[in-house]
Amino acid sequence: MIDDITQATEEALKAIQTASDLAELDRAAAEMLGKRGALGVLKSSLSKVADIDERKNLGRALNDAMSAVNEALATHRANLVTEERLRRVEAERLDLTEFPSAPSRGHLHLVTQAWQHLEDVFVGLGFTVAEGPEVETDWYNFEALNMGEGHPARGEFDTLFVGHDAAEKPGDSGLLLRTHTSPVQIRTMLESEPPIYIVAPGRVFRRDTPDATHMPVFHQIEGLVVDRGITMAHLAGTIEAFTHAFFGPGFTSRLRPSYFPFTEPSAEFDIRRPDGSWLELGGCGMVHPEVLRAGGVDPEEWSGFAFGFGIDRMAVMRHSVSDIRDMYSNDIRFIEQF
Ligand code: FA5
Numbered sequence: 080m081i082d083d084i085t086q087a088t089e090e091a092l093k094a095i096q097t098a099s100d101l102a103e104l105d106r107a108a109a110e111m112l113g114k115r116g117a118l119g120v121l122k123s124s125l126s127k128v129a130d131i132d133e134r135k136n137l138g139r140a141l142n143d144a145m146s147a148v149n150e151a152l153a154t155h156r157a158n159l160v161t162e163e164r165l166r167r168v169e170a171e172r173l174d175l176t177e178f179p180s181a182p183s184r185g186h187l188h189l190v191t192q193a194w195q196h197l198e199d200v201f202v203g204l205g206f207t208v209a210e211g212p213e214v215e216t217d218w219y220n221f222e223a224l225n226m227g228e229g230h231p232a233r234g235e236f237d238t239l240f241v242g243h244d245a246a247e248k249p250g251d252s253g254l255l256l257r258t259h260t261s262p263v264q265i266r267t268m269l270e271s272e273p274p275i276y277i278v279a280p281g282r283v284f285r286r287d288t289p290d291a292t293h294m295p296v297f298h299q300i301e302g303l304v305v306d307r308g309i310t311m312a313h314l315a316g317t318i319e320a321f322t323h324a325f326f327g328p329g330f331t332s333r334l335r336p337s338y339f340p341f342t343e344p345s346a347e348f349d350i351r352r353p354d355g356s357w358l359e360l361g362g363c364g365m366v367h368p369e370v371l372r373a374g375g376v377d378p379e380e381w382s383g384f385a386f387g388f389g390i391d392r393m394a395v396m397r398h399s400v401s402d403i404r405d406m407y408s409n410d411i412r413f414i415e416q417f
Contacts, residue, residue: 200325
């Protein structure tokens with residue numbers, strides 16, 4: 080019988096060790112220690128042992144076996160409880176630690192910011208936004224803007240030519256990269272009837288050598304108004320309203336007589352900074368009757384004004400950047416300042 084006790088104890092200890100969760104352990108304990116379990120049966124058969132000394136020995140062995148099993152049960156139960164708690168804590172864990180340094184957020188390019196801001200300001204003044212192609216015909220870029228072939232003003236636009244075989248209108252001498260946004264004036268007039276109130280921001284190209292105020296690829300915003308009874312006063316008022324809306328109340332504007340073949344009279348427009356200094360931003364004027372005619376608009380019935388200025392220069396001014404080239408240098412130390 081002592082062998083039976085040893086074997087039952089070993090089996091019980093093995094069952095305890097292999098229980099993988101509390102439910103399994105409880106089941107094994109009930110089986111082993113209950114009346115019908117191996118140790119229970121041995122215990123009840125103890126009374127049948129006739130020899131007192133042997134009964135005492137067997138009883139002691141059984142008690143020792145029971146306490147070894149109970150102790151193993153308690154130890155393994157405690158381990159399983161701890162394991163289960165750790166599993167739950169891990170499953171329900173919330174990671175509240177912060178990034179050592181939050182990933183830095185980029186921003187739109189300064190010119191894109193100025194472009195979008197300009198659109199917002201002009202839309203607020205009642206204008207709609209128009210656009211035209213960057214590869215343009217000679218007719219739209221020059222001819223229709225009152226700069227026929229051989230016109231001396233063409234020399235002021237250092238033009239990049241693309242080809243010489245596409246003729247969209249009589250007199251076309253070829254394709255070029257538009258040197259200003261003014262061809263959008265003609266496209267808009269040909270596509271829609273007056274009254275017209277549009278702005279056309281876009282990229283333009285000139286064979287200019289980069290310096291602190293010039294880039295070969297830069298941006299302009301064109302404005303065109305065609306309606307009945309439009310005068311120079313409307314132009315001056317619009318530019319002043321724009322100056323306040325874009326730069327702030329400390330800024331004012333002025334028009335200076337100038338010359339453009341596509342406007343008559345023509346003016347340069349400057350803005351005055353709060354420190355009293357003036358900066359030239361662009362050109363403007365009353366749309367030339369020839370230009371209205373090229374756009375299919377009768378100059379006897381309609382009049383209009385147009386303006387065009389450099390977006391890059393406005394961005395430079397707004398952020399007090401001293402060199403326009405810095406905006407295109409992709410130097411992260413410069414970009415991060417804005
Ligand atoms: C024109 O391009 C005319 N089309 C403007 C105009 C439109 C006049 C409608 C009348 C009516 P201008 O060549 O001056 O004009 O250029 C206008 C502005 O573009 C300049 O005042 C300047 O702000 C900007 N600009 C000219 N060249 C460059 C350049 N290389 N880099 C950066 N900005 C430039």
